[in-house]
Amino acid sequence: MNAVEIKGLSKNFGPKQAVCSLDMIVPMGAIYGFIGENGSGKSTTEKMICGLIPKNAGSIRLYGRDNTDPDVRAKLGVLIESPGCFPNLSVFENLMLEATNLSIPDAEREVVKVLKMVRMEGAASNKYKNCSLGMKQRVGIAMALLGTPTLLVLDEPLNGLDADGMRIMREVFCDIIKDGTRSIIVSSHLLGELQKVATHYGIIRHGKMICEMTAAELDASCRTYVALNVKEPNRAKLILASKYSRVEEDEAGYIRVYDLTTPEEIVKFLYEHGVTVSEVMSDKIGLEEYYIDLMKEGR
Amino acid sequence: MMDTQVKFEKFNRSKRLRSMVKLDLRRALRSRTFYIILACALLVPVVMTVMLCMMDGQESVNQQTGEITIMHGPESVWQSIGTLPSTESSESAAMGQMDVMAMCNINMAFMGVAVFVCLFISEDFRSGYAKNLFTVRAKKVDYVLSKTLVGFICGALMLILYFIGSLISGAICSLPFELVGDMTVASVALCMLSKICLMLVFVPIFVLASVAAKQRAWLSICLSLGGGMLLFMMVGLITPLNATLINLVICLVGGTLFATGLGAISATVLKKSSLV
Numbered sequence: 183m184n185a186v187e188i189k190g191l192s193k194n195f196g197p198k199q200a201v202c203s204l205d206m207i208v209p210m211g212a213i214y215g216f217i218g219e220n221g222s223g224k225s226t227t228e229k230m231i232c233g234l235i236p237k238n239a240g241s242i243r244l245y246g247r248d249n250t251d252p253d254v255r256a257k258l259g260v261l262i263e264s265p266g267c268f269p270n271l272s273v274f275e276n277l278m279l280e281a282t283n284l285s286i287p288d289a290e291r292e293v294v295k296v297l298k299m300v301r302m303e304g305a306a307s308n309k310y311k312n313c314s315l316g317m318k319q320r321v322g323i324a325m326a327l328l329g330t331p332t333l334l335v336l337d338e339p340l341n342g343l344d345a346d347g348m349r350i351m352r353e354v355f356c357d358i359i360k361d362g363t364r365s366i367i368v369s370s371h372l373l374g375e376l377q378k379v380a381t382h383y384g385i386i387r388h389g390k391m392i393c394e395m396t397a398a399e400l401d402a403s404c405r406t407y408v409a410l411n412v413k414e415p416n417r418a419k420l421i422l423a424s425k426y427s428r429v430e431e432d433e434a435g436y437i438r439v440y441d442l443t444t445p446e447e448i449v450k451f452l453y454e455h456g457v458t459v460s461e462v463m464s465d466k467i468g469l470e471e472y473y474i475d476l477m478k479e480g481r
Numbered sequence: 482m483m484d485t486q487v488k489f490e491k492f493n494r495s496k497r498l499r500s501m502v503k504l505d506l507r508r509a510l511r512s513r514t515f516y517i518i519l520a521c522a523l524l525v526p527v528v529m530t531v532m533l534c535m536m537d538g539q540e541s542v543n544q545q546t547g548e549i550t551i552m553h554g555p556e557s558v559w560q561s562i563g564t565l566p567s568t569e570s571s572e573s574a575a576m577g578q579m580d581v582m583a584m585c586n587i588n589m590a591f592m593g594v595a596v597f598v599c600l601f602i603s604e605d606f607r608s609g610y611a612k613n614l615f616t617v618r619a620k621k622v623d624y625v626l627s628k629t630l631v632g633f634i635c636g637a638l639m640l641i642l643y644f645i646g647s648l649i650s651g652a653i654c655s656l657p658f659e660l661v662g663d664m665t666v667a668s669v670a671l672c673m674l675s676k677i678c679l680m681l682v683f684v685p686i687f688v689l690a691s692v693a694a695k696q697r698a699w700l701s702i703c704l705s706l707g708g709g710m711l712l713f714m715m716v717g718l719i720t721p722l723n724a725t726l727i728n729l730v731i732c733l734v735g736g737t738l739f740a741t742g743l744g745a746i747s748a749t750v751l752k753k754s755s756l757v
Contacts, residue, residue, distance in 0.1 A: 183486070210487070232616040235755040245487045252497065253489040255619040262757070266609035271511060280613055282507055285492075285500040325613065332487060335616075363487050 183246045185210045185333055185365035186231060191240035193226050193389075200226045202389040204240070208382065211362035213355055215380035216369040217473055223389035224369045225262060228335050231367070232260050244333060256284070259331030261339050265322025269311035273302065273321050276310055277328065284329040296324040299354055301346075315342035323351065327358075334358065334366040340375055348375055355379050377469040385476060393476065404467045408445045409436040411461035412452065421455045422448070497620065501627040509601065509631055518597045522590055522639040523646045526561045529585055530650035558651025558658050562587050562644065563672060563722040566662035587643045587676065588716045594636040594680065595687045595705040602628055602691035603698035611695075611756050621751035625744045628688050629681075636680035644673060663723045672724040674732075679716060681736025683709055685743035692747045695754075 186208035193201040201223040208214040218224045229235045231242055233249055242249040249255065267276040274293060281289035297303045300320040305313065313321065319342045326334055340348055356379060358364050370376045383400055385393045395403070409432070412418040418437055422429045426448075428440040439448055445462045452459055467475075509515045537554025557565055563586060605611045618624060651658060660666070690704035720728060 229755075229757060232612070233619055234612060234615055234757050236753060245489070247489075250619050252492055252619040256492050256617050257489060258616050260612060260616040262612055264609055266611065266613045268508075268604065268608050268610060270513070275511065279504060279508060279610075282500060282504040283614060284617060285496065332489075 183210065184208060184243075185212065185245060186214075186367065187241075187243040187246075188227075188231070189241050191227065191230060191242065192238045193223075193230060193235070194238050200389055201230070204386070204389065204391050206384055206391055207394065208365050208367055208384075210245075210365055211359050212365050212382045213359055213380050214365065214367045215373075215376045215383045215469075216367055216386065217373065217376070217383060217469075218369075218386035219477065222386045224386055225337050226389075227386070228262055228337050228367065228369065232258060232262065232335055234262070254332075257329070257332040259326035259328070259334040260336075261322045261326045262335065262337040265318055265325060267310045267318070267321060267325070270309065272307050272309055273297075273313065273317075274306040276321065277325060280325050280328050286329050292328060296327045299327060299350075300324045301350060316344055316347055319343055320347060323354070327354070330364075332364050334364075334368075336366065336368045338370055339368060340370050340372050348372075352379050373470040373473060374468065383469070385473065387477065400469060400472065401466075404469075404472050405440050406442070406464060406466050407438045407440045408443065408448050409438050409463050409465060410448065410452070410459050411436055412457055412459050414457060418452060418457045421452060421457060425451060494620075494623070497618065497623050498626060501618065501623050502630055505601075505627050505631040506634075509635065512601070512604075514597060514600050515635065518593050518635065519638055519642055521593060522642040525585075525589065526587070526643055526646035527650040527653065530555055530561060530647070530654055530656070534654040534656070555654075555656055557661065558647060558656045559660070559664070559669070559722055560586065561647035561650065562669070563717060563720065566664060566721065566723045586717075587640060587647070588713060590636065590639040590643050590676075591680070591683050591709060591713060591716060592706060593639055594632060594684060595709055596702060597635050598628065598632040598684060598687035599691050599694075599698055599701040599705055601631070602688065603694070603696050603701055606696035606756075607698070609757070615751075615756045622744065622748040624751065625688060625692070625747040628691075629684050629740055629744060632684035632687060633680050636684060637677045640673065640676050640680070665723075668723045668725065671726065671729050672720050672722050675720040675724050675728045676716070676732075678729060678732035678736045679720060682712065682732070682739040685740045685747070686712075689743050689747045689750070692750050 184207050186206065188204060188206040191201055191204040192199070204223070204227060206227070216224050226235065230237045231249060233255060244254045247254045277293040277296065278289055281293055286292045294303065297306055300323050302317065302320050302324060305317060310318070310321065319339065323339055326336060340351060343351065355366055358366060368376065368380070381397050383395050383397070384391055410418070415431060415435065415437055419429055419431065422437065422439055426439050426441045426443070430438050432438055445464050449459050449462055534554045536552045539552045541550050541552065542548070543550070555561070559565060605614060614624065686708050687705040690708060691701040694701035694704060719731060
């Protein structure tokens with residue numbers, strides 16, 4: 183059984199098709215990185231999963247049940263766009279309200295626990311409206327974590343978080359999926375951060391799922407490259423282009439050769455053509471570059 | 482991935498509704514609007530009665546026609562609750578004479594509840610809390626029922642406080658507490674109970690206007706007052722000071738019908754529209 187199974191999901195806003203026959207599978211125990219450009223339909227899909235907007239077509243099943251089932255919906259944690267808090271109430275009171283909403287028996291203890299998890303116990307008495315952006319985001323995550331939800335749907339949860347906040351979130355996410363039944367859907371533009379925790383990926387463009395893969399599959403798909411620092415980059419590029427099919431200069435001025443080859447072979451080849459190499463390294467492209475490449479291909 | 486079966490706790494309607502009502506009451510008790518509205522319900526009759534008593538017997542001259550109008554203060558403490566049965570008039574007739582006490586009596590509480598319900602519901606959408614609420618609450622009817630119940634409780638409290646305020650103001654202004662005509666203590670109690678039941682007619686209208694307008698509080702207030710205005714006039718007629726059991730039954734049946742019908746429409750509006 184999968185945590186989320188979506189088939190043929192569509193949503194129109196007037197004449198604009200926001201989501202178009204989208205299929206998506208989030209396995210149990212997965213941290214599903216949901217990636218796409220602005221306006222690609224990520225938030226709309228997440229809102230439909232949570233039942234916040236009606237769908238035009240398709241089916242959404244959560245843990246084998248329809249997403250309108252009140253029992254399964256009661257175990258959803260959500261942070262979409264911004265945390266839903268009352269500005270004039272304190273952080274603690276906002277969380278207590280949500281605990282009441284979730285019928286949590288020992289609400290106060292649970293609230294203290296989630297506040298500790300997001301390192302906000304010191305700001306519990308602060309009015310929500312007086313919190314900084316990062317603090318608000320932490321409150322939103324704490325709210326989503328209340329009542330040990332089976333499925334967490336987080337839209338840009340890392341926005342506004344500092345480095346420590348992001349590290350804490352990574353730890354929290356990994357802790358949640360430990361038992362293998364709870365799952366997380368995270369959409370974020372901070373692909374480097376996402377890559378550190380995601381076990382699965384879904385890439386959406388213009389409302390269509392263009393690619394779904396596991397972290398291992400992504401790793402296998404990410405090409406290796408050899409990066410070179412040379413004194414005459416333009417000449418070196420011309421020489422390398424005569425032998426290798428893909429040679430590019432990156433933002434830092436390094437020349438990248440993407441063909442399957444070894445650094446020794448390239449250095450030797452350049453040396454034979456009178457180009458001195460001062461630095462050489464071999465690396466793999468990350469999720470960010472993989473994603474950018476994928477988007478370029480589609481254009 | 483492992484193929485584990487996940488068990489979900491069963492949430493029946495009463496459990497869902499109980500937690501929803503608890504949440505709304507908790508929120509209401511922590512909102513300033515709730516206390517301001519209740520304070521108004523208590524203070525308005527006092528201020529109104531004292532002012533009208535002070536103006537009693539004063540003459541005002543129309544500068545253009547030279548016509549002299551003598552201001553009449555309240556004759557009885559019960560005028561804050563409704564039009565006295567022994568006076569010449571039905572409430573509509575009194576309104577024709579611009580009787581201030583007939584227009585600005587306890588029935589104003591119905592307008593106060595409109596403001597409270599609209600602000601209370603719009604705050605859910607404005608703050609974004611609706612996202613949390615509707616994610617874990619698949620059944621929209623729970624939300625509508627809970628809001629109707631909280632609105633009803635607030636309305637009932639307003640009516641009771643207005644009643645208390647009227648008695649206090651009567652005592653301050655030394656107005657007679659005598660029951661006139663066919664008024665009895667029971668009929669006054671039935672009048673009050675009828676008004677409370679009538680809240681079940683009005684609150685669903687305000688809830689419907691609010692869920693339709695969502696975060697636009699101004700629109701929901703306009704819709705509620707506009708829609709309610711059509712019915713405000715009948716409050717005085719259907720809940721007179723000499724009310725009988727029939728008045729109570731009519732209000733109760735009407736309230737139940739309105740709450741059921743409009744509640745179903747409100748739930749459909751929520752189901753069919755975007756909640757964020």
